[in-house]
Amino acid sequence: MKPLRRAAILAVGSELLTPSRLDTNSLHITEQLNLLGIDVVFKSVIGDDREELARAIRGALDRADLVVCSGGLGPTDDDVTRDVVAAVLGRPLAEDERITARIRARFEARGLRMPDINRRQAMVPAGAVVLHNPNGTAPGLWLEEGDRVIVLLPGPPRELKGILAALVEGELRARASGLAIVRRTVRVAGRTESHTEEAVRPLYNERAQAAVPVTATILASLGQIELHLSARAASREQAEAAVDLASRQVEEALGLDAFSRDGRTLEEVVGALLVERGLRIAVAESCTGGLLTSRLTDVAGSSRYVDCGVVAYANEEKTALLGVPAALIEAHGAVSEPVAVAMAEGVRARAGTDVGVGVTGIAGPGGGTPLKPVGTVAVAAAMPQQTRSRLFRFVGDRQLVKFQASQAALDLVRRMLLQ
């Protein structure tokens, strides 16, 4: 059988044709297929429309040897993927009682009865392999048509990822070419896009000429720069060796500004440093409103090092909960480095932790002044040996200011822990 090399991704759902929704599943699918050396040659989004979907599936089967569909496997009338694929391939549908039983059990485990419409999710086209969905009611389906393969996955990302992960280790790997495309992301904090570009451009050019060439793309968003490196080689090992070398070189060129080359987020990197050093942290937030503590606690196992967080949104609470002297706020304003320092030291003392961190600023849209416009943020970190603070002026809307402020606070803690 010919190995699978060219994939088409079809996302099904009328909501994905409105001005407010994007098909983000295709990014994950692409990443996974690339690891098996399968290129994505096109992607399409189709509404919940039988005729359009049938055309799209026929077109995809003409142009690709693997067609991955996401969405449209739910229990309602809108969910047409199963029916349309069966019709295009000319296969009858029949209810698989084992699937019905599994769906019913999922409802009953939550003390609910299964609505009758969920039986639709148990309909299977003849010859299809049922792919177990550990995270939801709709199973995935694997269909072969000559040398070509069609995979149907549910739309909810968690369900899709669970089923795809098993396929990538199993059926898909068995049908792939053995070639591999490997990508690596280097994440950067505390440097602009153009300064990152300047530092790494000589490396780009050198790596692009190597025996296993590595291509690089720079992706910038507020508060974070990412360098995406990718290599294609005869084996995963060769491709990995090439991107590993390139990412190490990039890391060297960027020094402390490169905080991860293994996919870890800044909160994961900070968490790992705290665990390594056996330290606990307490957080005092104002403008970030809980986001900083929430990011720290997004990491599994963070209860080992996160003691507590205090969101002192009202000024009186900065005094009552964190012991920031009212006179200090009076003298410097709530948004100032001295107040950020007092917050960090205050929460550290109250909680009795090794590390304290404080953030105060103006997230906007209101509250700015000519001297302290919206986006002004002071961050501070207090540790046994030293306390440090910095003042920033961020751009962007309220949520972007919150994100950048939490990023700056995490980055300050990271740099101090690395010293």
Add this chain to the structure above:
Amino acid sequence: MKPLRRAAILAVGSELLTPSRLDTNSLHITEQLNLLGIDVVFKSVIGDDREELARAIRGALDRADLVVCSGGLGPTDDDVTRDVVAAVLGRPLAEDERITARIRARFEARGLRMPDINRRQAMVPAGAVVLHNPNGTAPGLWLEEGDRVIVLLPGPPRELKGILAALVEGELRARASGLAIVRRTVRVAGRTESHTEEAVRPLYNERAQAAVPVTATILASLGQIELHLSARAASREQAEAAVDLASRQVEEALGLDAFSRDGRTLEEVVGALLVERGLRIAVAESCTGGLLTSRLTDVAGSSRYVDCGVVAYANEEKTALLGVPAALIEAHGAVSEPVAVAMAEGVRARAGTDVGVGVTGIAGPGGGTPLKPVGTVAVAAAMPQQTRSRLFRFVGDRQLVKFQASQAALDLVRRMLLQ
């Protein structure tokens, strides 16, 4: 000439087929076309590949009467859109000297000479109308083929938007039907997808038959259900009246479970209720780790009603910061309704606010027990007249449990405020 009603959007660029880039231009294009009553029937992303692009354009011309392409109009060899469209339509390309002159002037204004490759951007297929690009070198192009229209736009969002804005006021409006499409989203909490579907299905059917028919799509993710309603009518006013009526009927059928039909999030709805009633809130969190307070403070103006948040991650902090008796934790376990109640009442008393809310649970992946598995969450809200609590068992990973727990806490507060 037939009015334009059905559009296909093609995004061209190999970078859009990697795991890290999405075609976001299509959202803006969709919004603009919808306002003119033009539906987007499908979207595709194609690499910088002549053959694939030619197929995609032919397929789009079969299925839509308006084809909008973005990207691939740059000066390099990768930029193939102009050539491929000319080839598909069988039109010769010729250099338009006025465009060359304009591009040269743009370079000279920056003290640069125009690289020769930029002449490619001045090539125009026979019969095309050149669309001025105020923000870049590549002009857009408008081509008619019988009743169908093909529009080529550059990929950079600022350039694309500038050209499209002029088209929407000019050529596109003239060729549209005068119809308008209006969308409305009803958001639902505290009900499953299938139970929502069961309640609103009779309305779907009724509304789909109305003089101005309304179509409905249901979108479910953990912790939130959305009903997307859309109507097409002779005028924007008529379409709005139709979706307004439909969304009011849906709201009636769902009662308190429908929390918004104007695009507002649950945190915005809770914020507005607090403002209306002149109440302030304080938050005590454990498993949500700051997310609940962060969501409340994502809303502009939330400093009017958010007093403080306390993230008592360690059990001792529940006692120290919130006054939860250690014996209560001992007796019921940290994850229990009595402890959630004590947290809510404790933070309310300490902060002196009208409302206190408490959340405690097991976000996972560790920490579960047979009696209290991962996903077990207790929420409580304390108000002057009453305190209420509920115990949930959520599914999903750590971040999804955090989100659902914060959603449940906000929803409890909302329901109590509405009584």
